[in-house]
Amino acid sequence: MLQSETLSLVRTAPTPDVLEEFEKQVKTYEKAFYHFAYRLTGNHDDAEDLTQEALLKAYRAFHRFKAGTAFDRWVYQIIYRLFIDQYRKKRRRPFVASLDEAPPHLDQEKPKDVPDHSKLPEDYALRYELGETIQKALLRLPEEFRAAVVLCDVQGFSYEEISNILQCSLGTVRSRIHRGRRQLREYLHPYLNGERGKKQ
Amino acid sequence: MNCHRVQSLLSAYLDQELSPEERRLIRSHLFNCAVCAQCFEELSRIKKYLGSLEPPQPQINLVDNFLSFKLHVVETNPWVWAKRLALTAACVFLFLLTSVYLFPVNDPHRKIAGHEVEYRQFHEQFTPYQLVSEQSSNVNLFLQEEEAEEKSNQNKKKDHFYLSLPQHKTLIPGIPVSSR
Structure with a gap:
């Protein structure tokens, strides 16, 4: 190689x-x-x-x-x-894993890397917490679903473009995105129906 | 369209990846079905959340780091390649050398096997093992007789030689010379 x-x-x-x-x-x-x-x-x-x-x-x-x-x-x-x-x-x-180090998901998003667009600290904390939760939920998805969902919702590609990137058919892309979002819906259920979700 | 079918198409509907006819059908279903409307609401919220995620900043300058790494690879790797080639050649040479010693071409067992096969063709009434054992037993008896004869002849010669010597000059083993 x-x-x-x-x-x-x-x-x-x-x-x-x-x-x-x-x-x-x-x-x-x-x-x-x-x-x-x-x-x-x-x-x-x-x-x-x-x-x-x-x-x-x-x-x-x-x-x-x-x-x-x-x-x-x-x-x-x-x-x-x-x-x-x-x-x-x-x-x-x-x-x-080392027992001395913190688990990897606890120190991934470092505060200095997140630009502060909001004036209220509460909004900032809420956005930070939601970002963490969404990332954790994304990591629980199978890798094919994760890639399809990220390309569609984060990067904003169309299904045809995603099918070119992932080298699969349009039907597969549609199915992966649908199943990925359905799983995300289950993981993020408290955020979607609770007060936190509504604020966002 | 039933709820199951609609819910399977909701993601595509959200991304505007359906035909106008399908979109119309789903829109009318959502207007009448509270469960599917709730599902659509949640999916669109997920899409909104994902779209509003803050892009993380890399800890290092990716382009500069990449360029330095690339140059490093170009400078160092030809020697690594040459070393690996030399090592592979040495391994192949060693393998050939050892294989010649371990598996010689003139294998004596093969010759014996060949003789046995020939033997079987001419003497079918006996098995080769019987023939070989008979022959070897006869030959052994003959050889034993010959050896015994030779030994007795040699002993006779020795006796004759020692007896012909004068008595006081013969050295008897185990007795010091001074005490004689």
Whole structure:
């Protein structure tokens, strides 16, 4: 894997134009890629690794990228594939956790990373809490449903675009989104019917 | 349209991914059915929540980090490749070397097996094992007789040699020379 990467990197010596074009494209969508990776993985470290790896893969295959087609969809596809591969590997590996550290879901969203758009601290706390709860609920979904729901509701893609990214049929996309949302509805039931949900 | 069918299409209806006819049917159903309307309300709230999630900020500068990593890979990896190639070649060479010693081409057992097969063809009335055991027993008897004859001849020669020597010059083992 690494060998083939190396060879292709060496063989296709990047001309300054190609590198510049790639950088320009990446800078445009950088935050969106990271957001997608974060919603899939649920923590900053994994999201950074996933984004970096996907960018490296995209760079390696950039000569195959057709100008005029959607660069972001192409990279989303790479991120999704990498995520599925890693997820399968992780599932086979036993989970090892340190007793000294806090559980990963408790220190993922750091307060300094959340921009404060509201003036009231109550609103900020509510939004923060809801964000945490939604992320936890997303992580409970199967990875295929999670990717489809995030691409549809967070990134705002149409079903056809999602079917291109996930490389599956429109019917599958529709089914995944429907089943993902139905599961989210069960997990977020108190927020949807309680006072908290209504305030939002 | 029944409730089950409507609820399975609600997500697509929410995302405006249905045909105009389906949309019309669902809209009219939602107007009359409180349960499906409640379900639609909750799904649209979920969509709204997900859409309003704050995008997280990466801890590192992704582009700069990526570029430095890429350059590092380009600089270091050709040597790694060469080393791996050399190691693989060495392993293959060692394997070939050991396989020649472990599995020699001129295997003596194969020859014996071949002879046995030939033998069976000419002497079908006996099994090869019977023939071999008979032959070996005869040969052994003959060899034993020959060995016994040789030994007795040698003993005779030794006796003759020692007896022909003068008595005082013969050395008897176990008795010191000074006491004689």
